[in-house]
Amino acid sequence: MVYVLAVGAAFANALTTLLQRLGVEQAPAGSTMRVALISYAVRRPVWLAGFAVMVAAFVLQASALSIGTLTEVQPTLTAELPLLVVLLAVWFHRLVSWHEWFGAFAAAGGLAAFLAAAAPGGGTAIPGLDTWLITSLAVLAVAAAAVLGSRWGSPARQAGLLGAAAALLFALTAAFTKQVTVDVSQRWSGLFTHWHVYAMAVSGLLAVFVAQSSFHAGPVTASQTALVLVDPLASIAIGINLFGDRLAADPGRLVVEVLGALLAASGVVLLARSRLVAAVHGTDETSVGRVRPNRGELYHQPPTAPPVAG
Numbered sequence: 001m002v003y004v005l006a007v008g009a010a011f012a013n014a015l016t017t018l019l020q021r022l023g024v025e026q027a028p029a030g031s032t033m034r035v036a037l038i039s040y041a042v043r044r045p046v047w048l049a050g051f052a053v054m055v056a057a058f059v060l061q062a063s064a065l066s067i068g069t070l071t072e073v074q075p076t077l078t079a080e081l082p083l084l085v086v087l088l089a090v091w092f093h094r095l096v097s098w099h100e101w102f103g104a105f106a107a108a109g110g111l112a113a114f115l116a117a118a119a120p121g122g123g124t125a126i127p128g129l130d131t132w133l134i135t136s137l138a139v140l141a142v143a144a145a146a147v148l149g150s151r152w153g154s155p156a157r158q159a160g161l162l163g164a165a166a167a168l169l170f171a172l173t174a175a176f177t178k179q180v181t182v183d184v185s186q187r188w189s190g191l192f193t194h195w196h197v198y199a200m201a202v203s204g205l206l207a208v209f210v211a212q213s214s215f216h217a218g219p220v221t222a223s224q225t226a227l228v229l230v231d232p233l234a235s236i237a238i239g240i241n242l243f244g245d246r247l248a249a250d251p252g253r254l255v256v257e258v259l260g261a262l263l264a265a266s267g268v269v270l271l272a273r274s275r276l277v278a279a280v281h282g283t284d285e286t287s288v289g290r291v292r293p294n295r296g297e298l299y300h301q302p303p304t305a306p307p308v309a310g
Contacts, residue, residue, distance in 0.1 A: 002068030005060050006076035012057030013077065014084035016050045017224070018091065021215045023047025033147070033162070033213045041212060054208070058177075065174065066181035070239030071120040071247060074174055075111060075232040078264060081224065081271045082107055100274050106267025113260030118247040125244030126182075135241055136172060136199070139234070143168040147210065155218030162214035163226030169207035170227075171234035175242055176200035228268050 023044040027037050041047040064073045082104035089096045127135075146165035150158040179196045214223035239245035247257070 002064050002072055003076055005064035006068070006073045007079055009057045009060035009064060009073075010077045010079040011083050012053050012060060013080045014087055016054040016057055017080070017084055018087055019046050019050030019053060020212065021220060023050060024212055024216045027216050033150075033210075033217075037212055037216060038209065058204075061174065062177050062181055065178045066185070069120050069122065069245045070174060070178060070235045070243065071118070071245040072115070074171065074235030074239075075115060078107060078111055078228050078232055078268060081228050081268055084224075085271055085274065097274070099270060103267045103270035103274065107264050107271060108267070110260045110262070110264030110267055114257050114264060115260075117253045117256035117260060119253075120245060120247060122244045122246035125242070127179075127242040131242060135175075135238060139168050139172045139238070143210075150217065156222040157218075159214050159218030159220070160222035160226045162210055162217050163223035164230045166207050166211035166214055166223075167227045167230035168234050169203055169210060171231050171238055173200055173204040173207050174235055175238045176203060178243065225269055225273075229265055 020041070023041050023046045024037060027040045061073065061077070064076075085096065085100045085104060088094070089100075143165040146161045146168070150161035150165070176196050176199050180194070180200055183194045183196060211223075211227070214227070217223070236245070236247070240247075248254075
């Protein structure tokens, strides 16, 4: 059941990605990492629809985390990218090429091999305040470094670093969500007496804010690759450190885990660089802040009229 809920969350995340990218793609230049980007987004119905779907994704993810571990749930969310490709093919009425099919099978097959070999277990430890503090500060420090680094360089570099920062914050939010589900199971009425719920809300809002900026900063091929790859890796590390998650580590299984992870990563990169995914941000990925074509124009550009002879 945990994987069914996680795949449902991955589908909702894919739909959220599509709707929210369409919501911020024409935001004014220079609004990246500014409140102005969110104030622009909340006035767009398509972005608000994406936010509503994101809430549904959170409920599904929290339900999965309530019965599973971080190392089970978060890697499964990488199914978001193959599902996003399917959504985009339907949305833009495009055929899925062999590149997308190969990437989807590589991502799904690699993930399945990793989870089967790793046989995630444990995840029942109750972290103390000192462990929470050290882990949270470490994640926030790395995320802050990525955000600062995104102030320089090409749009692709900016989008990639902001995507990585958002992924780290989403992984931390998932850890707080896991703890909140434990708090709820013990005593629902005392939920808001625990600091975890407030930490979850703050880290979640920060993650959404940085993710919107990564969508706007540059090519989605960069931001999506970073988001999908960094989140499960960070979640596995956090789960092991906080909740005592365990992965099988005997030599035979370890080889399959590494090969499965590499196969899944290659599939993610291939999918993120597909034309379908790139099309969410317009046809010219280098022109950040420029007015981009709407979704009906992305693949159906009218023919250019021939020049008139003088």
